[in-house]
Amino acid sequence: MTVPRILPSEEAEALLDLATQLADRELAPRAAAAEERGEFPEDVVKQLARCGLLGLPYPEEFGGGGQPYEVYLQVLEVLASRWLAVAEIVSVHTLACYPLAAFGRPELRAALLPELLAGDRLGAYCLSEPAGGSDAAALTTRAVRDGDGYAVTGTKAWITHAGRADVYNVFCRTGGPGAAGISCLLADAHTPGIVPQAPERTMGLRSSPVAQIAFDGARVPGDRLIGEEGQGFAIALSALDGGRLGIAACAVGLAQGALDYAVEYARGREQFGQPIIDFQGIGFLLADLATQISAARALTLAAARLRDAGRPYSLEAAKAKLFATDVAMRVTTEAVQVLGGYGYVADHPVERYFREAKVLQIVEGTNQIQRLVIARGLARRSGGA
Structure with a gap:
């Protein structure tokens, strides 16, 4: 499914097109077999690095892409919709670069950050x-x-x-x-x-x-x-704000991939003489899932725009991570249900999507922690802080 997007520049559009081509050509055909074998996609990571996709939100002076977080997250979403593990690898690597980029001494940053952004070091x-x-x-x-x-x-x-x-x-x-x-x-x-x-x-x-x-x-x-x-704890929390947006984007991508598969299956699967997508119970369910994915995407990108503008975004990142990962869990669960018995077997990818979605509610702070962060933020605001 083609998702309507508004990107801030022609360069960003070209990057997203490149990511989509790579995801379709290199990620989608390999994901199932590599996941079954537990095979780390080192060659894919190297290829992403050569294409400049490992350092998108970091300054060009260090070899980064100089792109807004809004663009980086949409690239992550595309990768996740084809192979979640690859998107998660990029997200974690981007998170791991942050302490050095934001808090490292200039000489250490100059020595090591270019190697990380170029993919020479993971x-x-x-x-x-x-x-x-x-x-x-x-x-x-x-x-x-x-x-x-x-x-x-x-x-x-x-x-x-x-x-x-x-x-x-x-x-x-x-x-x-x-x-x-x-x-x-x-x-x-x-x-x-x-x-x-x-x-x-x-x-x-x-x-x-x-x-x-x-x-x-x-x-x-x-x-x-x-x-x-x-200063380490403050560095850790600052890094996790951006990392949570990365996981939110991964969740949106996984949910979109699961929805796309379920929709195509529902179009082709006939029962009682008609495609099952024409039954209201299935069609309305898919409509609700599509709407929730769009809402999760909007919430994630809104938080990214705050980050890009240099404005506080911690609470919005927590909201995005919480909502997007809960949506991914629901969408993948319902995708299995739409396929019925076929959704329960490994011949179709939705059972893998279902298993993968769960970890997104746990990493970079569990969703219970996100609710705690949001609740404390609301309490501070109501107290005039």
Whole structure:
């Protein structure tokens, strides 16, 4: 299905056309088999990098695309509608570039950011821990001063690109308890003492591995500190605002792909002498799903425009992530139902879409956390803050 779009420039239109061509030619034909095998699409990531799609929202002076977030998110949506794991890989890499781009010292940024944006290095974001996902301020991984560097000890969990990434953003405790004691270090993956564990056995997104990472006295140079000591938690939250929009765009893309498949099936499947899409029970259901996808897309892009304008957007990002991922869960569930028994078997992709949608309600802050963020924002506003 062709989605009507209003893009801010001819360059943006060309980028979206390029992303669509790549998605149709390289992603869609491979997705099912690669997911079944749990195969990381390294060659696809390299191809996206060569086409300039790994650094779209970052400055051109560092090799980025210099594009508004509004454009970047629409590219993500297109990728996700063909192969969610690839879009999620791009989203996580973009998130992993943010601390360095926004808070890194100029010399460190100049040395490393171009390699990340060019796809020569893949980034990862290490915040969650086995005993604490939502309560990130209680993390226990510790970095102790060791000469002119830090010795990092602890375990991170649910790390996308674990064992595949070249650099890790490691959020660790350099001070006392609570958010004020957290810092961010940018560690090379080959550092002795950084040991990725076996990949988790996930229900979906099997082409994008997640795993724990053990840090056993891993020594990170002091010049790899991002920002200042004690600034790590603020960096993490700032990065997650943009990351949540990335996941929202992925959710919109997945939902659109599932709807498109269900509509085509309903047009071709006949029961009682007519296509099932002509039955009101099916037609009205699909109409509702299409409307919710459009609403999720609009909410996501509205938040992106606030970000592009330099205005506060944290609450809108939380709303977009919450709504879009809930919509993706509903759309993929109903897509299985539209196909009936055929929706339950792997011969059709909707069962995979259904399994993949669930994780989007969990990553970058669960949807319960999004509701908490929104509710606290409403309370502050009502109090005059």
